[in-house]
Amino acid sequence: MSEPELNYVLCPDAAGGHRMAYWQWGNPQSTHVVICVHGLSRQGRDFDVLARALCLKAGDNIRVVCPDVAGRGKSDWLKDPMAYLIPNYAADMLILLAQLKPVTLDWVGTSMGGLIGMVLCAQPGLTPPVRRLVLNDVGPALQWQALQRIGEYLGRPDRFASVQQAANALRVICASFGPHTDAQWLELSRHMVRPVDAAAGSVTLHYDPAIALAFRAMTRESVAQSDALLWHLYDSIRAETLLTRGAQSDLLTRETALAMTQRGPKARLVEFAGVGHAPTFIPDDQVQKVTSFLLD
Secondary structure, three states: OOOOEEEEEEEOOOOOOEEEEEEEEEOOOOOEEEEEEOOOOOOHHHHHHHHHHHHHHHHHHOEEEEEOOOOOOOOOOOOOHHHOOHHHHHHHHHHHHHHHOOOEEEEEEEOHHHHHHHHHHOOOOOOOOEEEEEEEOOOOOOOHHHHHHHHHHOOOOOEEOOHHHHHHHHHHHOHHHOOOOHHHHHHHHHOOEEEEEOOOOEEEEOOOOOHHHHHHOOOHHHHHHHHHHHHHHHHOOOOEEEEEEEOOOOOOOHHHHHHHOOOOOOOEEEEEOOOOOOOOOOOHHHHHHHHHHHHO
């Protein structure tokens, strides 16, 4: 399968509900489901390379599902901008799981997607429980300086004359993703935009700029207070866990990563040189580590 199938699930909310889009790869009848959830300002097509690799390795025995979290990609924007919060995203994922009906469940979460995965893993009675969990450059302690850096570009109403111009701009903003070829970067950026003027070819970023409001409402104090809750969630995880980290990450410190190998699920740590926040699972070595963990 060279391209995924686009599907939707209706999720309830206080404003009457919204549709969450998800991209489905592999055998739609397979009961082994791998959920891949993106970072804060990203979308589900970030996992195209990883999804293709998983399907190639597992054949008909896998279904890879990559949601566009509410407010991103093909999903509806929320009417209440202050509802762009991790607990609400986790609630949407429970609705998605009820629609997918997996028997074997694995989770791959980059940054925000990893936090959502931690919340779900801690849900009592989650059926089926997450078997294997990949936390990509995220953990129970978040660095305030990194969050401030992300907040500087989040929600800007940028407009670009072309997809290539958008890709060039995103390459500067996301330099911490590490080295990629020009072709890899253009493909990674293609789904990060939506048309503004189809005739002129101009585009803007794919997500609701209002996701920045709840994010910027965080304070250094509230982030510090959340650490205790996040560690509690992490310590309750029973899934076999792989922690992937960019060796130059400013969001997940090496100290926190090492602590995660000693408590809770005692994650297996893999670090990628020349990468900050966050690995993209596009380079071969990154793809191999994740596919081996999930399928071997």
